[in-house]
Every structure is written in C-alpha cells, then in structure tokens.
Amino acid sequence: MNLNISITPGLLLGIMALAGIASYQFYKGRKLNLYLMDYYLRSIEEVVKPKDKDYVWLGGYIGFRAEYKVDEDNLRKFEYTLTLLPRQSILYFPISLLTSRHDKLYFVVKPYSKIKREAHLIQKGYYRFKPKIENEPLLQRDTVEVNGVEYEALFEKRRDLSLLQEFLKGFSRPSNVKHISLTPSTNVLYVFMKPEPETIGEDVGHIVRFTNEKLREGPFSS
Numbered sequence: 001m002n003l004n005i006s007i008t009p010g011l012l013l014g015i016m017a018l019a020g021i022a023s024y025q026f027y028k029g030r031k032l033n034l035y036l037m038d039y040y041l042r043s044i045e046e047v048v049k050p051k052d053k054d055y056v057w058l059g060g061y062i063g064f065r066a067e068y069k070v071d072e073d074n075l076r077k078f079e080y081t082l083t084l085l086p087r088q089s090i091l092y093f094p095i096s097l098l099t100s101r102h103d104k105l106y107f108v109v110k111p112y113s114k115i116k117r118e119a120h121l122i123q124k125g126y127y128r129f130k131p132k133i134e135n136e137p138l139l140q141r142d143t144v145e146v147n148g149v150e151y152e153a154l155f156e157k158r159r160d161l162s163l164l165q166e167f168l169k170g171f172s173r174p175s176n177v178k179h180i181s182l183t184p185s186t187n188v189l190y191v192f193m194k195p196e197p198e199t200i201g202e203d204v205g206h207i208v209r210f211t212n213e214k215l216r217e218g219p220f221s222s
Contacts, residue, residue, distance in 0.1 A: 077110040172199035
C-alpha cells in the first residue's frame with residue numbers, strides 16, 4: 001500500500017508553531033512549578049522550624065513529600081505532600097484542570113497528646129469518589145455551613161464537631177480546605193487543602209497553633 005502524504009508549507013508552519021508553543025509552555029510551566037515548590041517548602045519550614053527533615057521527590061515537576069521531626073510543644077512530627085498541576089505540559093494541563101482542578105497540599109500532623117475520638121469535615125460535592133473512612137458506620141452525621149460552604153460532618157460527639165468548625169474558620173480562606181479529620185487509630189490530624197502562596201504561612205501557623213493548644217487541652221484529647 002502506497003501512502004502519499006504531502007506536507008504543504010502551511011502544514012509545516014503549523015507544526016513548527018505548535019512545537020514552539022509547546023516548548024515555551026514547558027519552560028514557563030517548569031519554572032513556575034519549581035518556584036512554587038521552593039516557595040512552599042521555605043514558607044512551611046519557616047513556621048514549623050523542624051529539627052530534622054527528609055524529602056522525597058515525586059518525579060518531574062509534580063511536587064514532593066516532606067517529613068519533619070519537630071519534637072516541640074505538642075508537635076512530634078509534621079508531614080505534608082505537595083502535588084502541582086502539570087503546568088509544563090500544554091496538552092495535559094487543560095485536562096488536569098478538569099480532573100485535578102488545582103494544586104493540592106496534604107498535611108499529616110502527629111501530636112504527642114492522644115486523640116481519643118474520630119471526627120471529619122468533608123466539603124460537600126468536592127470528591128468524585130468519597131474517601132474511605134474506616135469507622136464511618138459508627139459515626140454520627142450532620143451537615144454544617146462554614147463561610148457559606150457546606151461540609152459533611154462525621155463525629156462521635158457533637159462537641160468535637162464544634163471544635164473542628166472553629167478550626168476550619170481559622171484558615172485564611174476556609175473554602176480552600178476540602179477535608180479535615182482527627183483519627184485515633186493513627187493519632188493524626190489530617191488537613192487536605194488547596195494551597196495559595198500568599199496565605200500558606202498563615203495557614204500552617206494556624207495548624208501548628210491548633211495542635212499545640214487545642215489538641216493538647218481540648219476535648220479531642222480527653
């Protein structure tokens with residue numbers, strides 16, 4: 001079979017233009033993602049002040065995972081994972097805006113105090129597939145509103161729900177927070193949120209204060 005494919009000057013020009021745009025987007029997107037990774041890392045470290053730290057590169061320009069040993073006040077370990085949109089890819093970036101929607105930051109905070117009861121606040125309509133919660137059948141349910149955004153609440157005691165609501169309200173932009181929880185089985189505070197460079201220091205400071213003050217003295221640990 002003979003395939004007679006002719007490349008016209010117009011088609012060649014189009015291919016060259018697309019290659020040029022893709023190259024420009026790659027270097028521009030890579031530079032922005034590297035800047036964001038460096039900025040978030042420095043901003044978080046400045047607040048947490050870890051005594052020891054370890055990083056795992058997630059590959060390419062996607063992000064990284066950090067583990068901090070803090071050993072101060074009520075804060076034993078502070079871990080987080082940053083995943084960024086693929087801004088360097090002109091083809092995949094638009095798709096990721098539909099699937100991932102935004103950059104993501106996952107905090108796992110390990111206090112010295114013992115978390116006695118489980119509680120969750122999950123932004124309604126955010127998850128396409130609801131996260132698995134081990135003891136979900138045993139938890140009470142309610143819907144609460146924080147700054148005009150509805151959250152599904154799962155909890156053992158209502159006073160724990162009130163404290164989580166106050167914690168959520170303390171973020172710079174509560175709507176950026178998609179899921180917060182306290183889990184006795186792993187003894188962790190979990191926060192999943194959309195990060196923003198201009199507010200990251202304020203939000204991390206809020207998480208640290210909550211751990212040092214409310215988790216040590218509040219109803220979660222009694």
